[in-house]
Amino acid sequence: MPQRTKIDARGAFCPGPLMELIAGLKLIEVGDEIEVWSSDKGSAKDIPEWVAKVGHEMVGVEHCEGYDSIVIRKAK
C-alpha cells in the first residue's frame, strides 16, 4: 500500500508548488505518492507536464474550491 504525503502549497506562486513537490519527492520511496494542494492556476498543467518529462506517474488532478489537488506517484 503506497504511502501518501500531502504538501499544502496553497498561496505559493509559480514555481513554488513545483519546487516543493520536487523537494518532497526526494524524501519518499519509489511507489509512494505526493498530493500537492496548489492555488497557483498554472500548477494543474505545469506539474503533469513536468511529471511526464522526468518519468514519474500522474495519479490524478482534482479541481477543488479555490485550489487544485494534484497526486503524483514516484516512479524512479
Next chain:
Amino acid sequence: MTAQPLFILLCSGEHEKIQMAAMMASVGAVSDRAVHVFVSMNALFAFDREASPEQRYRGGEFSRLLVEKGAPDAMQLFEQGKMLGDLRMYVCSMALDITGWSEDRLVHGLFDEALGLTKFLSEAEGGQFVTL
C-alpha cells in the same frame, strides 16, 4: 532524447527580468535539463550579498506586486535550482574587474566560478540561448 542545455545571459538589473531568469533556471534545471546562467552588467548588483532585500531589486509595477504578494525570491529560486537540479552559475569576470568586487562579495553558494564571455559563448554553442 536529451534536452538541449539552456544558457541564460542575465544582464539586466530589473527585478522582473531577474525573477524570470530565476524561474527559467530553476524549473529548467529540475526538468532533466542542464542550465547555465551567466551574470553580468547591472544584474551583478542584485547578487550583492551585503544588499538588503529592499536594495537588491529595482523594478516597476510588477516588481512591487512580486514583493507585495510574496512571490518566491529570485535568489532562493536560483538556490533551489542548484540544490535540486543541474544548474551552474557563472559571474562575468569583466563585471568583477569593473566593479572591483571579488566573488566573495556575491550571495554565497550560488556561483560556481568567474568566467569570461568568450568561454561562456563557446560552451553555449549547440544549446538554447536566452538573453535577459
